[in-house]
Amino acid sequence: MSNSKLAQVPSNALIPERDLDKTPVLETHHLGINFGGLKAVDDFNLTVGRTEIAGLIGPNGAGKTTIFNLLTKVYQPTTGTILLDGKDTAGMSTVQVNKAGIARTFQNIRLFSALSVEDNVKIGLHNEIHCGMWSDIFRLPRHWRSEKIAHERALELLSIFHMEDMANAQAGSLPYGAQRRLEIVRALATNPSILLLDEPAAGMNPSETSELMDNIRKIRDTFQIAVLLIEHDMNLVMGICEGICVVNFGRIIAKGDPDEIKNNPDVIEAYLGKKGAK
Amino acid sequence: MKKLSKNAKSNAVTYAIVIVFYIVMQILSGSGTLSSSLTGQLIPICVYICMAVSLNLTVGILGELSLGHAGFMSVGAFTGVIVAMSLQASVASGPIRLVLAMVVGAVMAAIVGVLVGVPVLRLRGDYLAIVTLAFGEIIKNILNNLYVAYDAEGLHIRLLTAISKSELAEGGFMIINGPQGATGITKLSTFTAGFLLMLFTLFVVLNLIQSRSGRAIMSIRDNRIAAESVGINVTKYKLMAFVVSAALAGMAGALYAMNFTGVAAKKFDFNTSILVLVFVVLGGMGNIRGSIIAAAILYVLPELLRAVNDYRMLFYAIVLIVVMLVTNNPTLKNGVNAVWTALKGVFVKTVPVPEEGGESDE
Numbered sequence: 001m002s003n004s005k006l007a008q009v010p011s012n013a014l015i016p017e018r019d020l021d022k023t024p025v026l027e028t029h030h031l032g033i034n035f036g037g038l039k040a041v042d043d044f045n046l047t048v049g050r051t052e053i054a055g056l057i058g059p060n061g062a063g064k065t066t067i068f069n070l071l072t073k074v075y076q077p078t079t080g081t082i083l084l085d086g087k088d089t090a091g092m093s094t095v096q097v098n099k100a101g102i103a104r105t106f107q108n109i110r111l112f113s114a115l116s117v118e119d120n121v122k123i124g125l126h127n128e129i130h131c132g133m134w135s136d137i138f139r140l141p142r143h144w145r146s147e148k149i150a151h152e153r154a155l156e157l158l159s160i161f162h163m164e165d166m167a168n169a170q171a172g173s174l175p176y177g178a179q180r181r182l183e184i185v186r187a188l189a190t191n192p193s194i195l196l197l198d199e200p201a202a203g204m205n206p207s208e209t210s211e212l213m214d215n216i217r218k219i220r221d222t223f224q225i226a227v228l229l230i231e232h233d234m235n236l237v238m239g240i241c242e243g244i245c246v247v248n249f250g251r252i253i254a255k256g257d258p259d260e261i262k263n264n265p266d267v268i269e270a271y272l273g274k275k276g277a278k
Numbered sequence: 279m280k281k282l283s284k285n286a287k288s289n290a291v292t293y294a295i296v297i298v299f300y301i302v303m304q305i306l307s308g309s310g311t312l313s314s315s316l317t318g319q320l321i322p323i324c325v326y327i328c329m330a331v332s333l334n335l336t337v338g339i340l341g342e343l344s345l346g347h348a349g350f351m352s353v354g355a356f357t358g359v360i361v362a363m364s365l366q367a368s369v370a371s372g373p374i375r376l377v378l379a380m381v382v383g384a385v386m387a388a389i390v391g392v393l394v395g396v397p398v399l400r401l402r403g404d405y406l407a408i409v410t411l412a413f414g415e416i417i418k419n420i421l422n423n424l425y426v427a428y429d430a431e432g433l434h435i436r437l438l439t440a441i442s443k444s445e446l447a448e449g450g451f452m453i454i455n456g457p458q459g460a461t462g463i464t465k466l467s468t469f470t471a472g473f474l475l476m477l478f479t480l481f482v483v484l485n486l487i488q489s490r491s492g493r494a495i496m497s498i499r500d501n502r503i504a505a506e507s508v509g510i511n512v513t514k515y516k517l518m519a520f521v522v523s524a525a526l527a528g529m530a531g532a533l534y535a536m537n538f539t540g541v542a543a544k545k546f547d548f549n550t551s552i553l554v555l556v557f558v559v560l561g562g563m564g565n566i567r568g569s570i571i572a573a574a575i576l577y578v579l580p581e582l583l584r585a586v587n588d589y590r591m592l593f594y595a596i597v598l599i600v601v602m603l604v605t606n607n608p609t610l611k612n613g614v615n616a617v618w619t620a621l622k623g624v625f626v627k628t629v630p631v632p633e634e635g636g637e638s639d640e
Contacts, residue, residue, distance in 0.1 A: 072507060098509035110504035112497045123497045126490065127509045133518060136489035137482050143489060150490070168284075190508050 016242045019049030023086040025101075025194045025226045026071070031080035032250075033070055040066045041250045044080070048194060048243075053220055053227045055241035057234075057261075059270055063250040064230045065107055068196050072104050073097045085193065099127055103192035105183040107199050107230070113172025117163065117182055120171045121154040124189025129153070157185050160222075161215060176203045181212075188219065195219070197229040201236050209233060213240050238262065246270065285488050292480060292567045296327075299574070300473040307469075315581060323577050324472025325534040328479040330557035330573035331566055332526035335483050337555065338564030339492070340519040341499030342399070346410030347554050349417040350524040351531035352546035353390050354383030356421055358532025359460040359541065363453045364428045366464065376466040380475070380532040387528020390417075391521040399516040402502070406520075414551055421543035426454040459542030460535065467537040475533055476570075479526050483566060486522060495519045560601050572601075 015024060024047045031044040041063045048054045056064050069075045071082060073094045082089045084100050092100065112120050131146035158164050161181040166174065171182060180200060187195055200216070201209045213236055220227055231237050237244060238258040246254040246261060248270040254261060261267055303320055306312040329347060336344045358379035369375050398409045425441045427434040429450025434441055440456060454460045486492050494515045497505040506512055535541045557576055561568030579597060583590035604610050 074503070094506040095509050095511055098507060104507055106504065106507075110501045110507075112500035112504065114500050115493070115496060119493050119496075122490070123493050123505070123510065124508045126494055129490070131490045133486070133491050136491050137485050139485055146490065186508060 015047060015049035016052050019051055022050045024048060024083075025050050025052075025085060026228070027083040027086075028071075029081045029083075031067070031070060031077055031082060033066065033075055033078045039250055041070060041077075041247075044247070044250075044252060046245055046252075048226050048228055050193075050226060051220060051224055052242050053216065053240050054229070055237045055244040056228060056230045056247065057232070057237055057244060058247040058253075062247045064247060065198060066250075067247070068104060068198055068230065071097075071196060072102055098190055098192075101191075101193035102196065103187035103190045103194075104196035105180070105187055105198055105200065107202070109176075109179050109183060111171040111179055111182060111186070113170070115171055116167065117158065117169050117171050117174070118151070118154050118167040120182060120186050121157055121189050122150045124157075124186040125150050125153055126190075128189065128191055154189070157189055160188070160219065161185060177208050180204070181215075184215075184219075188223065192225060194226040194228060197227060197231075199230055199232065201231055201233045206235075209236055212236070216240055288567075289484050289488075292484065292570070293477065295567065295570060296473070296476050296480065300469075303469065315584075316578065319578055319581055320469045321467050321472045321537045322534065323574055324469070324476050325530045325537075326554065326557065326577045327476055327570050327573045328530035328533075329527055329554045330561065330569040331476075331479050331483055332523045332530070333554050334558045334561070334564065334566060334569045335486070335519050335523040335526075337558050338562070338569075339487055339499065340495050340516060342516065342520070343404060343407040344410045344520070344523070345407050345548070345551050345555065346394075346412075346414030346417075347523075347527055348546040348548070348550035349410070349414035350387040350391060350527035351534065351550070352417055352421055352543060354380075354387045354528025354531030355535035355541060355546065356424070356454060356460065356531075356543075357386040357528070358383035359463055359535050360426055360428075360433070360453050362466060362532075362536060363451075363460075363463065364433060372464070372466050373471070376471060376533070376536060379466070379536060380529045383532035384525040384529040387531070388521050388525035391524030392517070395517045395520045395524075399520060400513050410551075411548070414546075414548055418543050418547055421454075421459075421546075422457050424454050425452075425456055427452045457542065457544075459540060459545075461540040463536060463539050463541065465537060465539065467533050472533060475529060479530070480566070480570075482522065482526065486519075487566075491515065491518060556598065560598065 026046070026048040028044055028046045031046075032042045033040050044067060046054075056067065058064055066075070070077050073089070073092055073096075084097070084102060087100070089097055089100065112123060115123075129146050129150045131143055134140070135142040155164050155167060158167060161184070163178065163181060163185065166178065171179065174182065180203070184195075184197065184200065197216070201212055204212060216227055216229070217240060219225070229237075229241070238261075241258060244256060244258060244261045245252060246264070246267050253266045253270055254264045256264065303312070307317050307320070329351060333344065333347045336342055336347075361382045362375050362379040365375050365378065369378065394409060394413050398406050420437070423438050425434075425436045425439070427441045427446055427450055429447040431447055434446070441452065443450075443452070451462065487496070494505070494510045495518065497508075497510055498512050498515055502512060531546070554573075557573040558569055560576065561570070561572030576598070580590055580594050583593050586593065
């Protein structure tokens with residue numbers, strides 16, 4: 001384990017067959033971070049196929065969100081490498097990683113709550129539609145052109161979740177479920193190649209959840225991107241994920257397709273304790 | 279499209295307030311109904327409105343506290359004076375010299391803004407407040423010890439040691455004389471120039487806010503982590519807001535200095551920075567129109583209270599406290615809103631407006 005840190009071992013990938021001949025969109029090798037003496041994440045190896053929907057599950061405090069923070073460089077990893085489209089992201093900042101193709105949502109919603117829904121999406125489009133400060137201030141033709149494109153693009157993206165009608169509402173005033181959906185739209189606006197969703201179904205009722213499942217599939221199919229999601233709702237995870245990775249105490253305890261995970265004794269033990277496994 | 283028209287409508291009202299203010303004041307001062315002391319305040323009012331609007335860009339829109347806005351004003355003021363006085367011979371037209379002075383003052387303030395902003399705005403946290411506070415004091419002390427003179431050979435700039443008249447060539451004159459500040463300024467500022475500067479400041483700030491760059495700036499204020507996660511270059515946009523704000527303060531400073539025959543560095547001290555900050559806070563963070571109204575009213579208030587001369591600062595303080603309480607009191611706020619909605623209802627009754635859906639058809 002720890003003495004093999006420098007070796008580039010395959011991360012016993014779970015790439016769906018259709019993606020096998022392409023470079024995985026995301027690969028991590030021996031990824032880890034220490035907080036003081038605590039190994040919050042240790043020797044984390046994962047491969048996500050180009051159009052895969054992958055799940056990251058585990059009990060509370062297992063380090064799932066920390067992994068997301070490592071992938072998006074909110075934290076710089078202590079050990080290991082992250083490859084995005086086969087390219088090493090070492091030394092990149094959150095902003096650079098986003099430009100390179102990782103977009104995410106947050107477990108505790110982080111919208112620009114004082115701004116309108118449309119503006120939230122337009123901020124997501126920031127690096128897609130360019131316009132400099134001077135054309136903005138002096139309202140040069142370029143400003144009007146880019147604003148028009150941004151407006152149309154924003155409404156188009158909002159229509160994925162049928163939210164066009166809410167475009168002018170203040171983001172912070174939306175109902176909880178709509179805020180979660182808006183966060184996904186904002187992340188999609190950055191034109192990512194992999195979308196990280198941190199508990200997208202939290203606080204949603206069963207019908208909203210099943211609609212979300214359809215929408216995640218729809219996003220994957222239309223944008224041809226990968227999705228990696230953290231979720232506690234097992235119906236959602238087992239329903240849409242093609243590969244699942246289970247972590248506990250910062251380490252991977254199991255990987256496999258939904259059926260393998262469901263019957264894995266280690267996973268059952270992690271969730272239910274030793275007695276549950278028997 | 280409604281969003282766009284809503285912004286445009288709100289902007290129109292803001293511009294209209296400034297234009298109406300200008301016309302009313304022109305009529306009043308033309309007919310002689312305005313007291314001479316108040317007439318003398320007209321240009322400073324314009325200047326402080328510009329100061330408040332530009333500071334609002336940093337404090338309200340970007341969400342960073344700046345306590346040294348008067349420092350940028352002084353940079354613009356002294357640069358402007360140097361430009362205007364050294365061009366006295368070569369550029370005959372007063373207005374052109376004023377514009378040149380304001381432009382160079384703005385550029386200089388922007389450069390200083392970059393120098394202050396680059397190291398500080400990279401940090402997370404409230405460092406900007408501390409650094410701008412120090413900056414305001416440092417710049418005041420530098421200007422207090424700055425000696426600038428102009429003669430046939432060009433500009434003489436010296437720190438700490440005074441320049442004596444005898445060192446200058448024939449026809450040379452002092453521009454800035456240490457603690458005495460700039461003296462012998464030809465008064466170039468007019469109320470119309472102040473009015474045009476207000477319009478320009480509004481134009482720049484409103485257009486910046488309602489654009490791609492402005493959205494990026496506001497996203498940093500609302501949620502820095504989320505802004506980074508969607509690829510917003512936080513340092514760049516913080517710097518953009520801060521420098522634009524400094525440049526506009528520099529312009530206002532140049533106009534301010536050119537309103538007097540002499541101006542000293544001690545005029546631009548911490549109290550002035552706080553005064554402008556008070557305008558912004560009481561006008562509402564991020565509320566440009568509020569800044570205009572608060573600056574205009576609160577700036578003339580001490581003047582209007584001259585009747586109760588001994589107690590005027592007391593009254594001023596009471597007014598500030600009352601405004602603060604009222605703007606933060608939800609009950610009173612709701613009351614005002616209710617009255618406002620009722621009034622609106624009276625005026626637009628002829629057009630039946632269903633609650634939400636109807637509005638979006640506009």
